Amino acid sequence: MSQISRIKxxxxxxxxxxxxxxxxxxYLTHYFLVPIFVVRNDVPYFTGYxxxxxxxxxxxxxxxxxxxxxxxxxxxxxxxxxxxxxxKMRKTDWLWTVMLIIVVMITYFGxxxxxxxxxxxxFLAPRETWPAEFGPGGTSNVTPGIFMGSxxxxxxxxVIVYFIGWxxxxxxxxxxxxxxxxxxxxxxxxxxxxxxxxxxxxxTHLWQPxxxxxxxxxxxxxxxxxxxxxxxxxxxIQHGVVNISLLVFIIAGVIGVL
Numbered sequence: 622m623s624q625i626s627r628i629k630x631x632x633x634x635x636x637x638x639x640x641x642x643x644x645x646x647x648y649l650t651h652y653f654l655v656p657i658f659v660v661r662n663d664v665p666y667f668t669g670y671x672x673x674x675x676x677x678x679x680x681x682x683x684x685x686x687x688x689x690x691x692x693x694x695x696x697x698x699x700x701x702x703x704x705x706x707x708x709k710m711r712k713t714d715w716l717w718t719v720m721l722i723i724v725v726m727i728t729y730f731g732x733x734x735x736x737x738x739x740x741x742x743x744f745l746a747p748r749e750t751w752p753a754e755f756g757p758g759g760t761s762n763v764t765p766g767i768f769m770g771s772x773x774x775x776x777x778x779x780v781i782v783y784f785i786g787w788x789x790x791x792x793x794x795x796x797x798x799x800x801x802x803x804x805x806x807x808x809x810x811x812x813x814x815x816x817x818x819x820x821x822x823x824x825t826h827l828w829q830p831x832x833x834x835x836x837x838x839x840x841x842x843x844x845x846x847x848x849x850x851x852x853x854x855x856x857x858i859q860h861g862v863v864n865i866s867l868l869v870f871i872i873a874g875v876i877g878v879l
Contacts, residue, residue, distance in 0.1 A: 628692065628704070631805035633817075639802060640821045643680065647828040650677050656750050666752045667769035671779070674786040681793030685801045705800030708852040717846045721859040725839040729863075732838075733757075736831035745830040757831040763870070765879045773874030780868070780875055787868055791861040798822050799847045799856045807848060815844040 631639070650673045659669040685705075694700050701707070710718075736757030740746045747756035752769040766773055773779065798818060806814040819841035823833055847856050873879045 628805055628808065630808035631802060632809045636802075636806060636809075636817060636821060640825055643677075643684075643797075644825045644827050646680065647677055647825065651828045652748060656748065660750075665769060665771035666755075667771035667779070670755070670769055671782050671786060675782060675789065678786050678789035678793050681797040682789045683793075685793065685796035688797075688801050704804075705796055706804065706847075706851050706853045707800070708854065710852070710854050710858075714850050714852050714855055717850060718855050718858050721839065721843055721846060721855070722862055724842055725859065725863050728838040729832075729835045732835040735834040739831040739833065742830075747831070766874055766877075768871065768874060773871060773879075774877050776875055780872055783868055783871055787861075787864060791857060791864060794822075795853055795856045795860055798825075799844065800853045803844065803848060815848040816841065818848075819844040 651670075655666075655669040655673045658664075658672065659666050662669075689701065689704055690696065692704070694704055708714075740757050754763055754769050771779065798821070802821075803814060803818050806818055810817050819837070822844065823837045823840045826832060826836065843856050843859060847853055870879065
């Protein structure tokens, strides 16, 4: 296996910085840049959303790889596996993964009503220019065959672009938060690193404040599982399975099932 460089602790000050920068970029992108792009180019909101989605999620993916290389690690798969703890999935790891998927479904939908509380706070409310699917209770506002103002039937290009965004989303966030950051936080915070990491990951979603309460339990449990098992694949698989639902919806719309 390729030798990896010794990693350095990530204390609270740097942890906050690693949260503020991506959170600010995500907020700026979806609250300002995407709406401006949509209006100026007169395109469906989904077009602007996809552009912002791919770019910002790519930021996590390539940011993690750049950070990995800046540590002096080798450009090899063995080195990446070792540094990001991409270990072989064992029976206990699979059990953790299945449990996480179940918990996410229960807590996310069970706490979905809290989105209405959050959006009642003026500066946390969705923008008026956003499509209904983008805010609290978005799944109940879906129009068959149309998503965020974009007709879906026959538009396979949307599937391809969304899949790219989904890939960057899953591997980018897990490589960045659980693969790169969590091991460094473990050196700084010890046994409670999962708590710091889970809170950090949750607050990065400030651009979707109405989901913060709903995703907090699963974010904490996910970081705990990855730290306990020292296996980032748990987060990648769980995150990927949970987030695949929207891609399935889009595909169904493209082929005309919905």
